[in-house]
Amino acid sequence: MEKDYYEILGVDRNATDAAIKKAYRKIAKENHPDKNPGNKAAEERFKAAAEAYEVLGDPEKKARYDRFGKEGVGEDVYQREGHFYTENIDDLFNSAFGSFFGGGTRTQAKRGEDLSIKISLNLHEIAHGATKQVLIKRYVSCDTCGGNGSENGLAVETCTPCKGTGTIQRVFETVLGNMIKQGSCQDCSGTGKYVKKNCKDCSGTGRQFKEDQISFRVPSGMVEGMDLTISNKGNVPLRGGVSGNLIVFVKEEQDPFLKREGINICYTLHISFIDATLGCEKEVPTAYGKVLLKIPAGTSSGKVLKMKGKGIIDAAGFGAKGDQLVFVQIWTPQELTKEEKELLLSLKDSLNFQPKPGKHEPSFFDRVKTFFHR
Ligand SMILES: [Zn+2]
Ligand SMILES: [Zn+2]
Structure with missing residues (x-):
């Protein structure tokens, strides 16, 4: 269980x-x-x-959890048109059942302002997803009065002009007869409540500006320009209501070695012509840590080796995952000792060292095109 x-x-x-x-x-x-x-x-x-x-x-969520269990606070992260939402059942309750929780006469809850922050993600975090902790300043519900702004949270009475409904009906006489217009009650700003004595800790606002540590999960595959919505982590409105959301904008940190091209990651590997000729194994950095890559004997410069599944999950697709593409570059020595030079000269005219590119070998550009425009 x-x-x-x-x-x-x-x-x-x-x-x-x-x-x-x-x-x-x-x-x-x-x-x-x-x-x-x-x-x-x-x-x-x-x-x-x-x-x-x-x-x-969160006092509001805690109260619901105590009463209804997990169903009362259910939360789910899912994706819609390239944006991630952490949808909270709060919105549902407040739009559809506001009156149910408010005791019969409450109107739709007020909503606080949304806040936004920017976070940086490195390639490793983009590949794996990450749990982030941020410290933000936001209006939170006042602990002393529980958010209603009254002294000890008790000195609240039903607003007289609107009888606690938060709305006022005004009757207008027009040429067509009397018309009824409904509007928000100005005496209580639509809360339906009247505060007799203000809470000392929040001066009757029901909220306090505080540092708040927020922890959230960033799914894998996020790219710069995407954003994440964390429900109810924005400001609490004046004298209680639903908190706004926290919008998290993603900034992508550039990796010094690995370059991201959509869901694929590109890496340039420099090897000696000896390693290229004889074949070798090289440790290659990936978004998932270092991985040994086998370079077959007779590899030409410009060859693209594919490391399957070492790319990024396609956040907009259905779990499709990219690859890491390793562009092999043969490193030509810049300096040689006398002995090295002699060794090379002894091989210079050897038949196997004469270039013989076949028609079947596609050029570097053909290879790149094949990988990106499939
Ligand atoms: Zn207070
Ligand atoms: Zn009122």
Whole structure:
């Protein structure tokens, strides 16, 4: 059976927000992937803790989780037209069932502003996907009043002019008779509530500007220009409501050796003509670490060797994966000792060293064309 979020963080159900935060930080620190490279179990614990804290660290989500379990906070990352969304059930609840959760008279919840950040991804992170932690400043719900802006969260009364509905109907007399127009109540800004005494910690705004550590998963195959939407990690609106989203823009770091061409990765390998003639094995950098590549005997300069599956997952496709293309370049020595020169001169007129390119050997440009325009 799947572990409960409280079990994952190792706290009991009555733990304070501070205790939950502390427990999460401890697990996240100990199991951070940067500290535990290649440790799958640590990575799983890190991800599970991030998921648990996403919910238990947010008073609104925690309340729903306590009441409805995981179904109340369900989240799923999927892709739509080149953009990734972390769709949250919040939107669904607030658009369709807003009144259900608000106690009958609540209107659609207000929404806070979206925020955006830029993150850099190196080729390794693009290939594998990555779990990123960022520290941002955003408006979060005030802990003291729980976001409604009233002293101790209690001094709230139903707004009189709108009777708590948040909307006001005005009757206009026109030539065609009386017309009713509905609008947002100005006394309570559409919240339906009236705050008798302001919360001291947030001056009645219901929110505080704070540093917030956010952890999220970046799927593999992201490219510069793509963005990721993290639900509810933008600003909380004034006096409660649904948080805006955090939009994460991706910036791609250039790798010094590996050049990305769509889902393929290109690499130029320089070898000596001796290695090219006799054949050899060379360690080649890839987005997945170093890999031994076999260069067959008699390899000509300009030959393209394919390392299958060492490219990038096509984020816009259905799991198609690119290759790494290794362009072999034969390195011609720039300096020679006397002995080296003599050795070469002794081979100079040898028959096998005379170039005999056949018609069947495509040129360098033909090869590149074949690889990219299939
Ligand atoms: Zn407050
Ligand atoms: Zn009102």
